Amino acid sequence: MKQLLAILLLFTTVFSFAQEEDKAQFLALKKANNFVYQGNNLLDEDAVAAEMEYRKALSERPNLAVGSYNLGTSYIKQGNFDEAIYRLEAAAKSATSKAEKHKAYHNIGNVLMQAKKCQEAVDAYKNALRNNPSDDETRYNLAVAKDCAEQQKDQNQDENQDNKDENKDKKDQQENDENKENQDNQDNQDQEGDNQDDKKDEGDQDNKEGEDKEDEGKPEEDKKDKGDGGDEEREQPKPQPQPGQLSPQQIKNLLEAMNNQEQKVQEKMNAEKQKGVIIQSDKDW
CATH class of the missing domain: 1.25.40 (Serine Threonine Protein Phosphatase 5, Tetratricopeptide repeat)
Known part of the structure; x- marks a missing residue:
């Protein structure tokens, strides 16, 4: 008998709890529908205010399809398309009818x-x-x-x-520019090589002229010795007997030869100095 009473009491308690839960859900649905109704009245005049009412409805019943649908409509009126689509998709998902x-x-x-x-x-x-x-x-x-x-x-x-066409044109132009740049670099290298050859030839010619000028102040025997190229195997000329004292003319000739030689050396040094100077171009600020 006690067991039967306990079972009846349990069923009564469960039924009462279910009734309370159903009542709470009913009241929440009723409040949500009221918020939706208020939002509908505001929608044409104030979409932002209507949005707030629809949000209140969803706070009571998150899966209320009409609440999501009308909230999406309020976002459409505000021009917020991304949020409108999100809310309408939620309404389609929560909808219970086709x-x-x-x-x-x-x-x-x-x-x-x-x-x-x-x-x-x-x-x-x-x-x-x-x-x-x-x-x-x-x-x-x-x-x-x-x-x-x-x-x-x-x-x-x-x-x-x-x-694609624009990218192809850019690529072709870039290749043409690179080819032109490579050709210019090659031409510059060739020109530099030609300039170096010209400088070398000029240096050889200057050396030859310098040697010729040096020979002008030397005695004939010195010129002859230099013309022989220093060939040690060639028979050396026999020394001529020299007088015990130089004549005034010989002393004069020797002094002139020394002066000429010193002048040539000085000119050569000045030329080398000028050749090594690098002129820096001004930089614009």
């Missing part, structure tokens, strides 16, 4: 068309028609979205082709 799903997907397609996302709008209208195949307005919007998607596809292909 009619509700059809409305949600239809409006998603409309928002996507305003955002110029034509191919995504095509998919949304198709989902709407799956839930209500007889809706002519959705079918018309689907045809418009398909045409828009084709135009965007062609436009994207043209832009991609233009980008």
Whole structure:
């Protein structure tokens, strides 16, 4: 008997708890619907205020499809398309009837068309028609979205082709510039080589002229010795007897030869100094 009473008491408690829970859910649904009603009254005049009421409704019943649907509508009026799509997708997911799903997907397609996302709008209208195949307005919007998607596809292909052509032109121009630069570098190297050869020839010619000028002040026997090229195997000339004292004319000739030699050396040193100077160009600030 006691066991039976305990079982009856348990069932009574569970039933009472279920009643309380159902009552709480009912009250929450009632409050949520009231917030939705208030939001609907504000929607045409103040979309932001209506948004706040719809948010209150969802705080009471997060899965309330009408709350998400109307909140998405308020975002459409505010021009916030991304948030509108998010809320309408939530409404489609929470919807319990095909009619509700059809409305949600239809409006998603409309928002996507305003955002110029034509191919995504095509998919949304198709989902709407799956839930209500007889809706002519959705079918018309689907045809418009398909045409828009084709135009965007062609436009994207043209832009991609233009980008390819532009990139190809840039690549060709870059290759031409590189080839021209390489050719200029090669020409500069060739010119530098020619200049070095010319400088070498000029140096040899200067040395030869210097030697010729040095020979002008030397006695004939010195010239003859230098002309022989220092060939040790060649028979040396026999020394001529010299007088014990130089004549005034010989002393004069020797002094002139020494002066000429010193002048040539000084000129050569000055030429080398001038040749090694590097002129720096002014830099602009």
